[in-house]
Amino acid sequence: MAPDAHPHLNSDQLLQAVVSENELTRDLRSHLNRCATCRLEVDRLARRFNAIGRMARELSPDALGRVRLPDRRRRFFLGRRVGLRPALGMAVAMVLLLMIALYQPLGHRSTPTMPAMPDTAGLTPEAEAQLFAEIQALLHNPLPNDYQNLFGAEERFGDVQDLTDFIVPDVEAEAEEELSTSMVKGTA
Amino acid sequence: MNPIDAADQLPRDADETDLIRAAQAGSREAFHRLVDRHQAALFRLVIVRTRSRMDAEDIVQDVFFKAYAKLDRLKRNAAFRSWLYQIALNKIRDYYRRRKVRAIFGSLEEIPEYDLPESAQSPAGGYRQMARKAFWQEFYQMLNLLAKMEREVFLLRFFDELSIKEISRTLGKGESTIKTHLYRALRKVRERADRFDLKMEV
Numbered sequence: 193m194a195p196d197a198h199p200h201l202n203s204d205q206l207l208q209a210v211v212s213e214n215e216l217t218r219d220l221r222s223h224l225n226r227c228a229t230c231r232l233e234v235d236r237l238a239r240r241f242n243a244i245g246r247m248a249r250e251l252s253p254d255a256l257g258r259v260r261l262p263d264r265r266r267r268f269f270l271g272r273r274v275g276l277r278p279a280l281g282m283a284v285a286m287v288l289l290l291m292i293a294l295y296q297p298l299g300h301r302s303t304p305t306m307p308a309m310p311d312t313a314g315l316t317p318e319a320e321a322q323l324f325a326e327i328q329a330l331l332h333n334p335l336p337n338d339y340q341n342l343f344g345a346e347e348r349f350g351d352v353q354d355l356t357d358f359i360v361p362d363v364e365a366e367a368e369e370e371l372s373t374s375m376v377k378g379t380a
Numbered sequence: 381m382n383p384i385d386a387a388d389q390l391p392r393d394a395d396e397t398d399l400i401r402a403a404q405a406g407s408r409e410a411f412h413r414l415v416d417r418h419q420a421a422l423f424r425l426v427i428v429r430t431r432s433r434m435d436a437e438d439i440v441q442d443v444f445f446k447a448y449a450k451l452d453r454l455k456r457n458a459a460f461r462s463w464l465y466q467i468a469l470n471k472i473r474d475y476y477r478r479r480k481v482r483a484i485f486g487s488l489e490e491i492p493e494y495d496l497p498e499s500a501q502s503p504a505g506g507y508r509q510m511a512r513k514a515f516w517q518e519f520y521q522m523l524n525l526l527a528k529m530e531r532e533v534f535l536l537r538f539f540d541e542l543s544i545k546e547i548s549r550t551l552g553k554g555e556s557t558i559k560t561h562l563y564r565a566l567r568k569v570r571e572r573a574d575r576f577d578l579k580m581e582v
Contacts, residue, residue: 243537255423
């Protein structure tokens with residue numbers, strides 16, 4: 193047989209041959225088929241990588257139990273296996289919760305809602321200041337202006353005071369009055 | 381006869397394609413036989429990537445449950461293993477996403493002490509445990525040299541023993557892409573692989 197003129201495969205070409213000999217050029221492939229040295233080296237490399245994988249497989253722990261499909265009567269909920277009855281119970285409970293959450297009494301008796309609040313987001317600084325002033329004024333005196341002077345304050349409280357004194361006389365005031373009267377008599 | 385009953389009459393050495401067809405028709409027995417055929421390899425695939433026995437067992441169970449639920453979507457029965465491994469890799473991805481672990485192969489301190497069949501009390505058991513620990517340290521250090529895709533392709537090829545075509549189906553990439561990643565991976569681990577053998581001989 194004529195000696196092979198093609199040089200031996202270099203280390204990268206040997207690895208390429210381990211991955212797939214089809215990846216080599218036709219010349220390299222034909223050299224590999226004729227050259228015992230290169231063939232031995234490719235086989236040695238392949239054996240080494242295979243040996244690492246085999247060793248890893250042999251040293252891997254074994255699974256403890258056999259996987260079996262769950263009983264047909266059983267179902268899964270949130271990744272856990274549960275019986276059909278608890279699952280049904282949970283479903284009923286969820287429906288009830290949903291009904292309570294969405295409950296609307298009959299006859300359009302809807303639950304009281306908050307009155308619509310004015311949108312203050314778009315107010316100018318002046319308008320906002322005025323709004324706050326009005327709020328402060330309401331806090332100070334919530335009675336509307338039209339009702340402020342329906343009764344004079346003096347008159348109103350005077351009447352009430354007289355009436356109270358008539359029903360429940362002021363003991364201290366009476367004692368003071370008696371004292372002043374006796375003093376006047378005494379001096380007289 | 382009910383097709384499910386008919387499927388359960390399959391012979392012990394039934395072809396995988398027949399088992400898949402029977403399982404698709406609703407036979408739980410046929411599916412359990414498929415589980416028995418693939419569970420050990422699938423468990424190895426998961427545990428070497430999660431490094432946690434408990435999580436690996438949960439993931440493997442989830443993979444089979446999902447496979448059973450979606451079995452009617454499997455178009456080519458011949459690709460069952462690739463399909464199963466694809467589900468497993470997606471589950472592992474979800475697992476890491478959930479756990480927010482830094483990387484699939486993080487620091488060496490995270491290597492679990494796998495349950496050993498031998499007693500660690502006996503000298504032989506103790507030696508084997510040490511050798512096993514040394515092996516896994518070397519193994520994960522070697523994998524740490526690789527980019528994510530290179531690592532996955534390397535593992536699928538040499539650890540999970542998938543062909544290039546199966547890896548291509550599992551990862552949903554072209555065969556030439558898989559070959560490129562594998563070639564890059566081999567270039568990176570070539571020198572390390574020599575040290576590997578020496579370490580194991582010790």
